[in-house]
């Protein structure tokens with residue numbers, strides 16, 4: 137039998153789609169100029185980058201001059217938070233971020249705390265949602281930054297960014313949203329959302345890795361973090377990564393064009409998967425919000441068993457997923473997102489994230505449900521926490 | 533990240549479950565990641581005649597549980613107590629450094645089970 141290779145980890149990264157790859161290729165060797173050079177080689181490169189900037193700006197309803205290219209989501213998040221903290225430090229030293237932000241935000245906030253800034257980490261409810269009311273309550277006279285992600289990368293919960301941005305605007309606080317998981321999936325209109333800054337990353341929507349965007353509304357203060365040359369209107373140093381930018385813009389354009397079709401496709405896969413798991417496996421919990429969740433995300437806790445061992449059993453069966461278990465985290469801490477949602481440590485331990493893509497099929501989903509039911513049964517049989525009780529008859 | 537041997541043992545662990553009418557039981561928790569291991573033993577004349585485990589933990593924890601229970605079968609209690617987590621890891625041809633703590637769980641569970649037995653005997 138041919139070894140299966142089923143990829144259910146699209147929130148981690150996606151393959152570069154063919155159209156984007158083809159569009160990138162000439163910019164490695166033929167049109168290789170430094171976009172900062174004044175000669176014709178440079179001008180050719182600038183032309184490609186300008187086009188990419190226009191495309192990205194149009195899709196999120198921004199001006200091209202508000203789009204900054206970066207090395208990815210991590211850099212954009214770092215820049216937004218640190219760059220605002222420094223630019224607005226005379227006004228205040230208080231920053232607000234949600235407790236379920238990506239480590240790119242949390243680790244940056246922690247570092248800023250060491251540098252003398254105060255940070256409030258907003259709680260979330262059991263669905264992983266930040267309440268606008270909690271934002272309002274956290275605001276102080278010296279608050280200069282609010283960062284709440286558009287959608288969470290682990291449990292897929294979509295946040296009330298628009299409502300939170302309205303509060304930020306009223307209080308003249310810079311509002312940032314990390315849209316890394318939402319870009320290319322949800323309709324993102326910076327004006328409608330009312331945000332001052334937004335980050336996203338090419339590799340989450342079938343573009344290349346190592347390239348991203350920070351949108352900064354004109355007039356909003358931000359200090360450079362990547363200091364260097366004159367690139368990106370003196371705001372972000374570093375020789376422009378022309379092929380990656382071209383590829384990201386093309387992938388973003390196509391994702392936008394196909395948005396509704398693709399969302400419907402992956403939502404159907406996800407719902408088939410959720411229904412299959414809930415029908416076949418007792419004692420599971422869908423983490424996150426049932427309705428306000430990313431189309432591609434299904435995050436489950438399988439009680440009494442540990443995520444890394446589930447992950448490896450699936451891997452051996454040719455299914456690639458990721459886990460929020462302490463054992464697979466490197467830091468030996470369970471997912472900070474699940475803990476913030478009040479999921480008990482033991483349950484967080486058995487959590488697995490499945491994220492679907494346009495390259496997946498219903499057959500793959502059905503196969504995965506079968507393998508998963510087997511795996512969970514096998515691991516529970518060796519779990520000291522699992523009482524056999526009616527377990528047997530509930531597996532079908 | 534795991535070597536072939538570890539993955540092989542993880543896929544087909546030996547001695548899973550609970551020894552019927554066990555003479556000793558040891559349950560320990562792993563402070564670092566929250567995992568739990570239970571070992572049950574059948575003991576005859578101070579010799580371990582059967583050993584089984586139940587583990588709530590990662591692939592390394594499952595593999596070391598299986599290997600450790602294999603290693604203590606047929607041994608006297610004193611010899612079983614001499615088995616260290618390092619020996620279990622050697623038997624598995626190594627574990628990633630961040631997974632060494634999982635092997636300690638097996639050693640501790642064996643110790644706890646034997647202590648349990650000796651306490652019961654002494655009482």
Ligand SMILES: Cc1ncc(COP(=O)(O)O)c(C=O)c1O
Pocket residue numbers: 147148207208209210211213238240285287288289314316317337338346347348
């Ligand atoms: C929500 C979120 N923010 C930031 C990042 C970091 O993006 P990048 O991988 O481009 O650095 C990721 C992806 O890992 C993410 O999911």
Ligand code: FES
Pocket residue numbers: 462463464562565566567588589590591592593631633634
């Ligand atoms: S048992 Fe948790 S890391 Fe191995």
